[in-house]
Amino acid sequence: MAVNPAIDEAPPAHLLVKIESFSLLGTCGIDEYETREFVAGDYKLTLIIYFNGNNCEYVYVSLAMADTSSLPANREVNVVFNIFLYNQISGNYLSSPGRTRCFLETKSEWGISKFISKKILSDPSNGYLVNDNIVFGAEVFVVKKDAIIECVSLNNINIHYKHDFKISDFSKLNERFFSEQFIAGGQKWKIILDPKGSGTGTDIHVSIFLNHLATSYWFSASINSWGWPTCIELATNNDPNKGFIFNDCCLLSIDIHVQLLQTQLIKKN
Template sequence: KLIICPNGEDKAKDSDYISIYLAMGDTSSMPANWEVNAVFSIFLYNQIHDNYLYSLGITRRFLGVKPQWGFSKFISKKFLTDPSNGYLVDDNCVFGAEVSVVKKEAFAIECLSLKNFEIPYKRDWKIPNFSKLGEFWKSEEFSAGGHKWAVKLYPKGTGDASGRHVSVYLYYYGSNTGTPSERVHTRRTIRIKNQLYDLHHKYTNTAWYVGSSDNWGRDAFMEIATITDPKKGFIVNDSCLLEVEISVKAVVQVSPLPIKK
C-alpha cells in the first residue's frame, strides 16, 4: 500500500514537500521474522501531458521492524499544486507504484542438544475390560525426557490391519517448557507384557519425531488371535498390561533468527 503525507512526514523538515512511502499491507498471517525484498518505483501521473514523474527502481528489504520505504521529499508542494504542471487537476492527483518481489523468506536457527539418559523412562498401564473396549484406548498425557507423550491402542486394529491386528502408537505433544522443539530423536519400545510367561511382545525403533502431534507405532503390532488366546498369557482376567520405554537422544529446537535493526 501507499502512504502519502501531504504536509511531509517530518513537518519540521519536510513541510514544503509531499512524502510518500510504499508499505507492506496486512502482515498478520506472516511469521514474526518475515522478510520481503522488493524492487519498486513510485510515480505521479501528469493528467495534462499523459506521462509520469517517477522514482528510479530501487531495491529495499521490508521487515517487521522496517515495513515501509519511500521518499520524504518526493515532490514539492509548490510544484504539485501549480495547475500548469498537470499533476493536480480539479483538486485530484494520481499516485501509483510498480513493485517486483525478489524474495520473501523467514530465517530461523536450529539448536541441536544431545541428551544422555542412560536409564530410559518406563511407563506401565493395566488396561481392564479389554474385550469391552471401544474403537481405541488412550492413555493420559505423561512426561518423559522433558517432553509430553501419550499412547493410543486400537484393540481391533486400524487401517490395513483392521480386524486382524492390534494397533499401538506413541504420540508426541511437544516439550514441557513450551519451547518449539521441531524434532526429537528417540529410542522407543512399545511392549505388551505376558502375564504368565517371560515372553513379552515388543517393538523397538529409533527415529525422529517431527513437530507436535507426530506419532509412531505399528498398525500390525500384534495379531488379535494371539493376544486374545487365553493360553498365551497376554490377557488375564480381561486385563492387558501395556508398557512404553522412551529414551530421548537429541532435540533440535527451531527459533527465529534475530533481526538487526
C-alpha cells in the first residue's frame, strides 16, 4: 500500500460502487471506469478508477468534478475526500487519509496515483477481490469558506505632536485629572493623571496615561489607553525641593509621535 491507510467500520457517506467480474475489465481492454454522478455539498462529482494508471503496479483512483461550468469565474471549491476499498472478509473499509484539494474550472480532478498495489488487490486472501468482485467508495466534504481576511497597511507617516498642560491646585486633586481634548494625527486624545496613583502605583506613585495611544504601543479597539502607573514617586513629586511642584502647579509636557496603521476587513465567502 503506497498510502498510509486507515481502517473504518462505517461505510462511506456518499458513494459505493461494486464492480462484478472484475477480471473481465482487463480481458476487454477497459483501463478505467467512471462512476455515475453523486452529490456532495451541492456539487456533482464522479469517482474514476484507473486500473492501469501512471504506475502499472498500482491502481489509480481519482475524484472529479462532473460539471465545472456551474462554477463562477475564478471560483474555487475546497474539499476533503477519502477513497474507500471494502474488505469482504473483515467487513471493514480500507480508507485513504483525508486529503484537502482545491477544485477549479481549470483543475477538476484530483487523485491518488498509488492507491493500492495490484499485487495486494489481486490476492483473494487480503479480502479486497473476492469471487471476482470488488467494492470502491468515496466520502467527500466540501469546505465552507466564511473566512475573515484582514489587510493591514502601515502608512509611511510619522506625525509629531508636542504640548504643555498646566495643572493648578495640584494639592487639591483628589481624583483623576483629565486634560482638555487635543488632536494629533487626525485623532482625538486626552492625558489622564492620577495624583494618588493607580494599579501598581496606587498610593505610592503619580500615574500618567495617554488615552487612545501610547508612544511605544499599538492602539487597538480593545485598549484605548496606555501609560505609566509608576511614573514618579509621590514623595519625590511632592517634595518642593525637587522642583516638580511650584506654587501648587504642575507642568505636564507631552511629546507624541503618531504612526498611522490602517486595517481593512474583507469577508470572503
